[in-house]
Amino acid sequence: MSDTRAGMRAWWQQLAAIMLKEAKQVTRDPSSWIIAVVLPLTFLFLFGYGISLDTTVIRVAVVREDDGRDARALAAAFTDSKWFAVVAAHDRGSGERLLQDQLVKAVVIIPAEFGRRLDAENTTAQVQVLVDGAEPNTANYVHAYVNAIWNGFLGARGVERGSPRPVPVSLEARYWYNANAVSRWFLIPGSMTVIMTLLGTLLTSLVIAREHERGTLEALYATPLTRGQILIGKTLPYFLLAMVSMAVCVLTALLLFQLPLRGSFLTLGLVSAVFLVPALGQGLLISVTMRTQMAAAQLGLMTGYLPAMMLSGFLFDIRSMPPWLQVITLAIPARYMNVSLQTVFLAGDLWAVLVPNMLFMLAVGALFFGLTWRRLHKRVD
Amino acid sequence: MLQRLLAIVRKELITMLRDPRARGALILPPIIQLFIFSSAATMEVKNIALAIVDLDRGPYAADVEQRLSGSRSFTRLPRYANVAGARVALDREQVVGILVLPSGFSPDLAAGRPASAQLLLDGRRSNAAQITAQYVSDVLADEGAPLSGLSGASGPLSTATPGAGAPGTTSKPNAEVVIDNWFNPNLDYQWFMLPNLVGTLSLGVALMITALSVARERELGTFDQTLVSPATPVEIALGKLLPPLLVASVQATLYLLIVTLLYGVPFRGNLLVFYTAVLTFAEACAGVGLFISSLVRTQQQAFLGAFAVLLPFALLSGFATPIENMPWWLQFLTTINPLAHMLRLMQGLFLKGASVASLAPDLLRLLEIALCTTAAAVLLFRRKAA
Numbered sequence: 021m022s023d024t025r026a027g028m029r030a031w032w033q034q035l036a037a038i039m040l041k042e043a044k045q046v047t048r049d050p051s052s053w054i055i056a057v058v059l060p061l062t063f064l065f066l067f068g069y070g071i072s073l074d075t076t077v078i079r080v081a082v083v084r085e086d087d088g089r090d091a092r093a094l095a096a097a098f099t100d101s102k103w104f105a106v107v108a109a110h111d112r113g114s115g116e117r118l119l120q121d122q123l124v125k126a127v128v129i130i131p132a133e134f135g136r137r138l139d140a141e142n143t144t145a146q147v148q149v150l151v152d153g154a155e156p157n158t159a160n161y162v163h164a165y166v167n168a169i170w171n172g173f174l175g176a177r178g179v180e181r182g183s184p185r186p187v188p189v190s191l192e193a194r195y196w197y198n199a200n201a202v203s204r205w206f207l208i209p210g211s212m213t214v215i216m217t218l219l220g221t222l223l224t225s226l227v228i229a230r231e232h233e234r235g236t237l238e239a240l241y242a243t244p245l246t247r248g249q250i251l252i253g254k255t256l257p258y259f260l261l262a263m264v265s266m267a268v269c270v271l272t273a274l275l276l277f278q279l280p281l282r283g284s285f286l287t288l289g290l291v292s293a294v295f296l297v298p299a300l301g302q303g304l305l306i307s308v309t310m311r312t313q314m315a316a317a318q319l320g321l322m323t324g325y326l327p328a329m330m331l332s333g334f335l336f337d338i339r340s341m342p343p344w345l346q347v348i349t350l351a352i353p354a355r356y357m358n359v360s361l362q363t364v365f366l367a368g369d370l371w372a373v374l375v376p377n378m379l380f381m382l383a384v385g386a387l388f389f390g391l392t393w394r395r396l397h398k399r400v401d
Numbered sequence: 402m403l404q405r406l407l408a409i410v411r412k413e414l415i416t417m418l419r420d421p422r423a424r425g426a427l428i429l430p431p432i433i434q435l436f437i438f439s440s441a442a443t444m445e446v447k448n449i450a451l452a453i454v455d456l457d458r459g460p461y462a463a464d465v466e467q468r469l470s471g472s473r474s475f476t477r478l479p480r481y482a483n484v485a486g487a488r489v490a491l492d493r494e495q496v497v498g499i500l501v502l503p504s505g506f507s508p509d510l511a512a513g514r515p516a517s518a519q520l521l522l523d524g525r526r527s528n529a530a531q532i533t534a535q536y537v538s539d540v541l542a543d544e545g546a547p548l549s550g551l552s553g554a555s556g557p558l559s560t561a562t563p564g565a566g567a568p569g570t571t572s573k574p575n576a577e578v579v580i581d582n583w584f585n586p587n588l589d590y591q592w593f594m595l596p597n598l599v600g601t602l603s604l605g606v607a608l609m610i611t612a613l614s615v616a617r618e619r620e621l622g623t624f625d626q627t628l629v630s631p632a633t634p635v636e637i638a639l640g641k642l643l644p645p646l647l648v649a650s651v652q653a654t655l656y657l658l659i660v661t662l663l664y665g666v667p668f669r670g671n672l673l674v675f676y677t678a679v680l681t682f683a684e685a686c687a688g689v690g691l692f693i694s695s696l697v698r699t700q701q702q703a704f705l706g707a708f709a710v711l712l713p714f715a716l717l718s719g720f721a722t723p724i725e726n727m728p729w730w731l732q733f734l735t736t737i738n739p740l741a742h743m744l745r746l747m748q749g750l751f752l753k754g755a756s757v758a759s760l761a762p763d764l765l766r767l768l769e770i771a772l773c774t775t776a777a778a779v780l781l782f783r784r785k786a787a
Contacts, residue, residue, distance in 0.1 A: 121759045138576055197525050
C-alpha cells in the first residue's frame with residue numbers, strides 16, 4: 021500500500037520535473053511570448069481587417085452610344101447606384117481596354133438606337149454587359165447588381181408610362197445570429213481556430229523532432245520517465261501557452277471587433293481545451309514520426325495549418341466541396357472547432373451542437389495520442 | 402568568385418536533395434495541395450439543404466417547392482410542420498435556412514395580390530446564407546413571373562417564360578440585358594483558384610527553404626565551418642538564394658502542366674513572362690526567407706518567423722478574398738506584398754492573356770521588391786557573419 025503511494029509520488033515528481041524542464045525551455049525563449057501574444061494578435065488583426073466577403077464599391081465603365089432619354093436614364097441609374105463607381109468610356113474599344121487592363125470589373129454598353137428599339141414593338145433593345153469573370157465571386161455580385169439596376173430602370177419607366185410592373189412575390193430574408201450578415205462575424209471565430217491550430221500543432225510538431233535532431237532524445241530515454249510522463253510533460257506547457265493566447269484572441273474579438281459572445285466564457289474555455297487535445301496530439305504524432313525539424317515543420321504546415329485554413333469551413337463551405345473531400349474533412353479537428361466557436365459566439369451554449377462536436381474532437385485526439393504512444397518507443401535505433 | 406559561388410550552390414543543393422524524403426517533400430506536397438485546395442476552395446454554394454415550412458398547403462406553395470427541388474443548387478428540402486421544429490435543424494447546422502410559406506400565400510397570388518414569403522437564415526454561415534437567399538429569391542421571382550401578365554388565369558404550374566432568368570423579359574419582352582463573362586465564361590471557381598495556387602504554393606516553398614537554411618546550420622554547428630571556408634559571406638548568402646530559384650522553376654513547370662493539361666485552364670500569356678515572373682517572385686521570397694534566417698537562432702524561431710510573414714502575404718494578396726474589399730490602409734500595404742503582384746500576373750497570364758505592356762507594372766514592382774529583399778538579406782547576413 022505504502023509502496024504504491026510512494027510510487028505514485030515518484031511518478032508525479034518525475035512528471036513535474038519534465039514539465040518544469042519543458043516549461044523552462046518555453047518561457048526562457050523570449051520568442052515564446054511573441055508566439056503566445058504578439059503573433060495571435062497580429063493574425064487576428066489581419067484576419068479581421070484583411071478578409072472580407074462583403075463587397076464594397078465596384079468599378080465599372082459605362083459606354084453610352086445612344087443619346088436618347090432612356091439611355092441617359094439607364095446610365096444615370098448606374099452612376100447613382102451605391103454598388104458601382106462609374107468610369108466614363110467613350111467607345112466600346114476603350115471600355116474593353118479598361119476591362120483588359122484590370123481597371124474596371126465590368127463594362128456596360130448601351131448601344132446606339134437603344135431608346136428607339138425600346139419604344140418600338142417588334143425590335144429588341146439589348147444592353148450588353150461585359151464582366152471580368154476571372155474572379156467568380158465578384159462577378160456574381162456584378163450580375164446581381166446589374167439585374168437589380170435593370171429591373172429598377174424598367175420599373176421606373178413603367179411607372180412613368182402608367183403601367184407599373186407588379187412584384188407578386190416578395191422575399192423577406194432574416195439572418196439569425198448575425199442580423200446584418202457581416203462576414204467578419206463568422207470569419208473571426210474561424211481565425212481563432214487557425215491560430216490555435218498554429219500554436220497547438222505547429223509548435224508541438226517540433227518538440228520531439230528537435231530532441232531527435234540535437235541528439236538529446238537518447239538522454240531523455242535514459243531517464244526513468246515513462247512514455248506517458250514524456251507525453252504529458254511535453255504537452256502541458258504548450259497547452260497552457262495556447263490557452264493564454266486563446267484568451268488574448270477572445271478579448272480582442274470582443275473588444276476590438278465587437279463580436280457578441282452569446283454563450284458563456286466557461287463553455288468557450290471548455291471548447292478550446294477540448295480542441296487542444298487533437299491539435300496537440302497531431303503535433304506530437306508528427307514530431308515522433310519525423311526526424312528533422314524541417315520535415316516536421318513542413319508536415320505540420322501541410323496537415324495542420326493548411327487544412328485548418330482551407331478545409332475547415334473557415335473560408336470555404338464544406339457542404340459545397342466534392343464528396344470525397346467532405347469525407348477527408350471529417351478527420352480535421354479544426355472543422356469541429358469552427359462550428360463550435362461560431363455557435364458559442366453567435367448562437368449561445370447550444371449543447372446539442374457542442375457535445376457531438378466535442379466528442380468528435382476527443383475521438384480524433386485519442387487516435388492521435390494513441391498512435392503517438394505506439395510510435396514513441398523508448399529505444400535508440 | 403563564380404567558382405566558389407557554384408561550389409556553395411552545389412553544397413546547398415546536395416543538402417536539400419540528399420535525403421529521398423526531403424526530395425519528396427519538395428515536390429509531392431505542393432502538388433497534392435494543388436489538387437486538394439483547388440477542389441476545396443470554392444465560393445460557389447452547392448448541395449444546399451433548406452428546410453421548408455409550408456403553412457399554405459396551396460398549389461403555389463407546392464409549385465415553389467417543386468421549382469426549388471428542380472434547381473441544381475438544392476439537394477435536400479426537408480419539410481417541417483412549424484418553425485420551431487425547423488429551427489432545431491438549423492441550430493444543428495443540418496440546414497442553412499428555413500423558407501416559410503405563410504398561409505394565404507396561394508390565395509393572395511391567385512387573386513393577383515402581392516404575396517410574401519419568409520426566409521430565415523443561419524447567420525453563422527453568412528456567406529453561404531447570402532448566396533442561398535439569392536438563389537431562393539431567383540426562384541420566387543420566377544414564381545410570380547408567369548402569373549403577372551396573365552393575372553392568375555393560367556395554372557401556377559405553367560412553365561416560366563423562356564429566359565426568365567434574364568430579368569425584364571416579363572414586363573417588357575423586347576428589352577434584355579445580355580451578360581458576357583470575359584476570361585472565365587462559366588465563372589468556374591477553379592479557373593480562378595488554380596492560377597492563384599501556383600503563386601501561393603511557390604511562395605511557401607521558396608520562403609521555407611531559405612528561412613530554415615541558416616538557422617539549421619547554426620543549430621547543427623556547421624555554420625562556422627562554412628564561414629571559415631574561402632567563400633566570402635556575400636557569396637555564401639547568394640549561394641543560399643539561388644537553389645530556391647531552381648526548385649521554384651521546376652515546380653512552376655509542373656504546375657503549369659497540371660493546370661493547363663489536367664484542369665484545362667487556358668494559358669493565354671507569354672511563357673517568357675511567366676518564367677520571369679516565377680523567378681523574380683521566388684527571389685523576392687527567398688530574400689525574405691534568408692533575412693529571417695539570419696535574424697533568428699533556432700529552426701523553430703525561423704519557422705515561426707517565416708510563418709509570421711507567410712500568413713499576411715497570403716491574406717493580403719487577393720488569394721482568398723478580393724483586395725478591393727479591404728480598408729484603404731490595408732490596400733496600400735498590398736502594394737509591397739510580392740504575392741499580390743504575383744497573383745495579378747498569374748491571372749493576367751492564365752486567364753486574361755494580358756499583353757506584356759499591361760503586365761509590366763506588376764513585373765517591375767516585383768523586381769523592385771526582389772532587389773530590396775535580396776539586398777537586405779545579404780547585408781544582414783554579412784553583418785551577422787562578421
